[in-house]
Amino acid sequence: MTFVVTDNCIKCKYTDCVEVCPVDCFYEGPNFLVIHPDECIDCALCEPECPAQAIFSEDEIPAGMENFIELNAELAEIWPNITEKKDELPEAKEFDGTPGKIQYLER
Ligand code: SF4
Ligand code: F3S
Numbered sequence: 001m002t003f004v005v006t007d008n009c010i011k012c013k014y015t016d017c018v019e020v021c022p023v024d025c026f027y028e029g030p031n032f033l034v035i036h037p038d039e040c041i042d043c044a045l046c047e048p049e050c051p052a053q054a055i056f057s058e059d060e061i062p063a064g065m066e067n068f069i070e071l072n073a074e075l076a077e078i079w080p081n082i083t084e085k086k087d088e089l090p091e092a093k094e095f096d097g098t099p100g101k102i103q104y105l106e107r
Contacts, residue, residue, distance in 0.1 A: 001042045001057065002042065002069075002072075003055055005017075005032070006054050006055070006062070007102055008054040008096065009032050009033055009054035010031055010102065011095040011101055012051075012052045012089060012091075012092040012095060013031055013088055013092065014052060015033065015082065015085045015086050016049045016085060017049050017050050017055060018033070018082050019049070020045040021043075023039055023041055024083045025076075026046075026081070026083075027075065027076045027082065028080055028082035029075060030106035030107075031105070032105055033082065034071065034072040034075045034076045035072050035076065036076035036077075037069075037072060044057070051096070052096050052097075067102075
C-alpha cells in the first residue's frame, strides 16, 4: 500500500506534504510532486497536510485518477528527492481546484 499524489497538485505544488513525511519519500518535478510507492510506509501523515487535497491512499483514489498510481511510481524513479518545504508555485491559487491539470504536467 502507498499514498499517491494526484491531479490537483499540478501547478500548485504547495510542498507542505514533504515536511511531515517520516521517510522522505517525495520526489519533485517542475510542477508536481510524487510519492515513491516502495518507500512510503502508509503512515497517512501527509494526506491532511496538503492544502490542495491532492493526496490519497492508493485504495481511496477518486474515480478517473487511477492513472496517477502508475505515474507516481514512474516519476519517483527519475525525479530528485525533496525533503524541505519551499514556496508554492506562483500560479498555485489560480489553478487550485481546476480539473484535468494532467495536461499541464511538466516532466
Ligand atoms: Fe510519507 Fe507517510 Fe505520506 Fe507515505 S503516507 S508519503 S510515508 S507521509
Ligand atoms: Fe502537492 Fe499538496 Fe504536496 S499540492 S506538493 S501534494 S502539499
